[in-house]
Amino acid sequence: MQYISNTEKDKQEMLTAIGVPSFESLIANIPKRLRDFELKIPAGISELELDRELDETGKRNKNFKYYIPYIGAGNYDHFIPAVVDRLALRGEFITAYTPYQGEASQGTLQSMYEYQSLMCELTAMDYSNASMYDGASSLAEAALLALRFGERKKILMPETVHPEYRAVVETYLSYAGSEIVTIPMKNGALDLDHLKKSLDQNVAAVIVQHPNFFGILEEAREISDLAHRAGAMLIACVNPVSLGVLQPPGEYGADIAVGEGQPLGNSVSFGGPHFGFFTVKEELLRKIPGRIAGMTVDKTGRRSFVLTLQAREQHIRREKATSNICTNQALCALKGAIYLTLLGKTGIKKLALLNLSNAHRTYERLLKIKGVKPFSDKPFFNEFAVRIDKDRDALKVNLKKHRILGPLDLQKFYPALRSSYLFAVTEKRTGEDLDQLIQAVDA
C-alpha cells in the first residue's frame, strides 16, 4: 500500500525540471556509510489484508462489547452518543493543524473558545486553556505553576491521589528545585491532622484529588481553607462528570483545577489519547501553560477567534516559556466540547445522578454478600472500594467466568491494602450486569 499521487512519468518530468538524472543525485551529500543498511520491516500489504490482520490482533483483547467493565481508576466506560465521533472525525477537524492561521481555522478556534467556556462553567473557575496531554500531566503542570508563582518550594500531595498521577508529578518536578511532601491517608481520605501539621511558610500548594483515587469525597472545603490560611494554593484534581452534582472547585476556592477529560466523550482506548483540562483563577491567567483561544474582531469588526496570550508559549519565549507544551490533545477536547453540548444543563446533572445512583446500588448489593465489607464509611461518587475476604485467585476466576472485567485489585498500587478492590460503576451498567457481578462475587 502506498499513498503517493505522482506517476512515474511525473517523477521523471520533475527530475528533468530539477536538472538531475536520478533521485540519488538529490541526496548525494549523505555520507555513503549511512546508506548501508536493510530494514527488517516486512513487505507492505493491501488495505484488505491490513484490516484482516488488525482484526485478528484485536481478537486477543477482551473488550467491553462482550465483557462487563467494573474497572475505572482514571478511565471510565461512559456512553458516547454517535454524534460525537461523527462530528469530530470530520476531515476538516481531524486533518487540520494547530490553528496558527486564524482566518483559515475559525472552526477549530471557535470550538476551542466554546470548550474553554464549557470547562469554566463546569468547574466554576475563571479561565481554561485549550487542553493538556492528560489528567496526570495537567496536575504536574499545575504544581509547576504554583511553584513558579512565588518563592515557596513545597508541594503537599496526599497518598489518596492516583498513584500514576503522583509518579508523573514527581517526574515533572525532578528539576524544579522543590520538595514533594506526601500526606498519608486515614479511612480512605487524606489525613487532615497530618495536613495541618505539614502546612508551613514554605508550602506553595496543596493537591487534592476529589473524588480521590478510591472514589471517596475529600473534605475539599476544609482542605481549601487550611491551604489558604497557610498562604498556599489549592490544586484540585477532579472528575468532570462528578461536577454535575458535586461542588465544583471554584465553589470551594481552588486556585487551579485540573483533571482527566476522558469521561467527556472519549473512549477508554487503553488509556489514550484523551485530554487533560486546566483551569485557573483569574490572577494566574498569564502564567498558565498551553494554548488559549480568544474572541476578537477582524479588521472590519466581524467576530473572530484567534490563539492569544502567546507570549507565554515556547514558539515565542523559547527557554523562558511557561511550559514546553506545543501539540496538545485538541481533537479529544473537541469531543469533550461536543459531548458537553449534547448533555446541556439537564444532561450533565442527569449523567452525574445516573452514575451516583448506579454506583451506590451496586455498593449496597455487594455489601449484602458474606465476606464483603466496607473499605471506608466516607461518601463516594461513582467509584468505591470494598474488602472482599475471599481467595484472590478464586475470585478472579469467578469474575472472568461471569464476563466481568475488573475490579482493580488495590494491591497493585498499595501493597498494604490486601483483599481490597476498587469498583467503577457508570450509567452504562445495567441491572443484568449487576446480577452477573453479584453472582460472580457471591460464588
Next chain:
Amino acid sequence: MSELIFEKHSLNDASWLPKLEEPEAAILKRVPKEYLRKSEPAFPSLSELDVVRHFTNLSRKNFSVDTNFYPLGSCTMKYNPKSLDSIASSTSYTQIHPYQDEEDIQGALKVLHEMQLFLSDITGMDEFTLQPAAGAHGEFCGLLITGAYHRSKKQKKTKVLIPDSAHGTNPASAALCGYEVVQVLTNAKGHVDLKDLKSKLDDSVACLMMTNPNTLGLFEEEILEIAQCVHKAGGLLYYDGANMNALVGICRPGDMGFDIVHLNLHKTFAVPHGSGGPGSGPVGVKKNLVQFLPAPRILKEKDRYFFEKTAPSSIGKLRSFYGNFGAIIRSYAYIKALGVEGLKGISENAILNANYLKTKLKSIFEMPYNDFCMHEFVLSASSQKKRGVKALDIAKRLLDHGVYAPTIYFPLIVDEAMMIEPTETESKETLDEFVSILRRIDEEIDKDPQKVLNAPHTTPVGRIDEVAAARHPNLRFKPPQGSVL
C-alpha cells in the same frame, strides 16, 4: 456573525441518556449536602440537530489536508489514510482498559511491542518507549534520560547546546530540565557551524539537540564529525524527529551517532494532526540508555507480551497509562500497510516534491540556501518586502486561493522566511498549481498591492486583530448578568 453554542436555544432534554431509576432526592441523599453543587453551570441548550449543524458548520470554516493543499513547513501535513481511522475506532481497540489483566489485552500489547521494534528498525536505535504524548513531551523524556545518564556516571552537566535554527520546544524542554541553553550558530551554507560548536563544547555540556535535516531543510553533511566531537566532550547527541519525513528508509539517526531520538508520529507516521493533537512522541535510545526509559516497558517472551515488573533506574512516568494508544495504532497500521518499499517511498517522494517546488520557485523568490534540499525548504520574501509586501501578506493571500499558508518567520535566522513542505502525498499537478498561484500573487504586488496587503478576502473572517485579542482577553463566554439561559 458566528453564533456561539451559548447564543442558540432549542430543546435539549438529554433523552439519549437512560431514565433515572430512583427519584432525584433519593439519589442525592447518598451524599451529604455540603458536598453538593450550589450553582448550576450555564450550559447551552441545543437539540441534537442543532448540535450537529453547529459543529458541522464550524468544521467548514477550517482548512484541512482533506480539503486543501497544506504546505506548512516543519509540520508534515501529509494525507492521513482513512483506513487508519477505521482501525483505531474498532471496539477491539477503543473498548479496552489499561488496567485489564495482561492475558486479556495481548492484542494491544502486541501492537505496542511490535511498534517499538518497527521504530527501532527505522531509526537505527536499540529500544523505544511509546509513552510520550507529543514531540515536546518526547524531548522532555529524552532530556530526563540525558540527566539520568550523566548522574549515573557521577558527571555534573549544566548546559544543552541547541542550534539557532531550532524549534522553540527544544530550549523550553531544556529549561524544564534545569539546563542552561547555549545557542550554536548556523554557517553560511545553512549548516551547524562546526567551529562554533567546537568552541562551545566542554565537559559541562549534557547534550546537543539537533534535527537532521535541519529546519532549513538541509542535510547536516558533517553529522559524523559532529557526533564524534560531542561524544568526545562527554555529551550525548539528541535527535529531534520533527524532520524524520526526509530520512525514512534513506538513512538512520542511530547510524549517524545519535544516542536519543524522538519521533512525531503525527508528522512522519500519518497520525492526523486533529487541529493540534493528539499526537504521539515515542523516544528511542541506544543500549546504554535503555535502563532509564520510562516505566513500564513492554516485553515479549515466546508468544506472551507483558509489562516489565521493575525498573529501578527508570526516569519514572511521564503521563498516566502507556501513551496515546489510539494514535500509536494508526502509525502501526500505516507502517504495516506501507511495508519496507512503501516506507522508502515516503522520503523519496517527499524529497523529490520539495526539490521540484524549490526549483520552480527560484525565479520568484530569493533562496537563501541553494543546495538541494531534503523534504522541505525555506525561501525568503525579502525581495517582495522591498516591493512593499511581507511574507505574512503573501501567506494570507494564499488562503484566498485555497492553499493553507506555509510556516512563516521561522526559522528565525532567515529574513521574511517562508518554510514550505509539500510532503510525499501531493501530486505534481497540485505543486504546479501552487507555483502558478504564487506567481500570480507576485505579479499582484505590482499591479494591485492592496489586494495582497488586505488579504484574505474569501475566508470566513478577514485579517484578525491579534493585538486587541491579547490586550483585551476575551477567553470564555459569560452569560449576561441576570439572563436566564
